[in-house]
Amino acid sequence: DFFFVPHELRTLLPTTASSSPEVLPTEPGVDVRSADPALVDDAVTVLAYARSFGASNLARGGLATADARRLRSFLRKPQALPLVLELLRALHLPGDDPAHSQALRGFLLAPRAAQLRQLAQAWLNCEEWNDLLQVPSLHFDSAAPPQTAAVQTRQLLLALLPGAADTWHSLNDFVALVRTAAPDFQRAPGDYDAWYVRDAQTGAALRGAAHWEQIDGALVRFLVCGPLHWLGLADLAGAEANAPASEFRLTPHFFSLISAAEFSVLENPQRLVLQSAGTITVPVNAPRADRYQAARLADWLLPLQPESYSYQLTTASLRRAQLQGIDVRQALA
Secondary structure (H helix, E strand, C coil): CCCCCCHHHHCCCCCCCCCCCCCCECCCCCEEECCCCHHHHHHHHHHHHHHHHCHHHHHHCCCCHHHHHHHHCCCCCHHHHHHHHHHHHHCCCCCCCHHHCHHHHHHHHCCHHHHHHHHHHHHHCCCCCCHHHHCCCEEECCCCCCCCCHHHHHHHHHHHCCCCCCCCEEHHHHHHHHHHHCCCCCCCCCCCCCCCEEECCCCCECCCHHHHHHHHHHHHHHHHHHHHHHCCCEEEEECCCCCCEEEEEECHHHHHHHCCCCCCCCCCCCCCEECCCCEEEEECCCCHHHHHHHHHHCEECCCCECCEEEEECCHHHHHHHHHCCCCHHHHHC
16 A cells, blocks of 8 residues: 655654664574584485485486485485575586486585585575575465565675674564565565465465564565575574574675685595495495495495484385496405
8 A cells, every 4th residue: 555645734743863783793592503514415315315316316406305305314404405406406416327427526625615615606606596486385376476586685685684793683673674675685676466375374365564473574584594594604592492583693604605706615534434234334424425325236225323424225126226227346446
């Protein structure tokens, strides 16, 4: 709705001072969730799984539902699987011919900092990944999804983030700032009735500007608590354990990303351990290329350990590896 106040009346109305919201420094909640580079490990897991059990599915645009369900049990950040799949495709990994992919080899052999930066840069520039369509509280008509400029929207929101490193900020304040400074950041100005969007839980239609917080505000929160956190760019904090994040803090990696600088991740490389029973234990800090090969040679074991991955050499796993072109000499090496 629009209201017009004639000049003659405006001059008679009292004036009130108004102030724009600010994202002021604050104290974190009791449940601090530090960002980490574990999405790199999940990317390697996805690549190994796709190579061993269906590389063509990943290269063409997805994994079967059963594969995705099984794969999530081996991931550090299972909720980020759709993002990992899209970023690997954006980086042309594994590609149409993974056995001879220079891009794949280069990614696996790169330092963890370089791998994380590759993933973050791919997200920053990825047109195919639309953050809005991934907001879990929203359901869009798959036949007519909103047409938004994904990269432009992402970059606009990142530009509004507070510029202080290692400082905690209120997520509510940031959402309020976006609503004041750029309420139509992903829509044509004032057009809040064009999208067919529903509440994912209740099915209620969300039409009109009255639902800005449920749609546009939800996207702002998802951007911070989803991709920014998953990619190691933002720490989160909640008022209590397992509560939704209420504060965030940008990490040095965020400022390195927007300034096109290199990332820095402390590494302490560890070696694989092969037991006499054919069990392979791979520490998280082992070279990613080594774990990729171990995962292709052996069966994957659960439960997933906090600091390592476990695999079991079997006759069936070695036969599967042989079908992938791994001969005995390579397996022994």
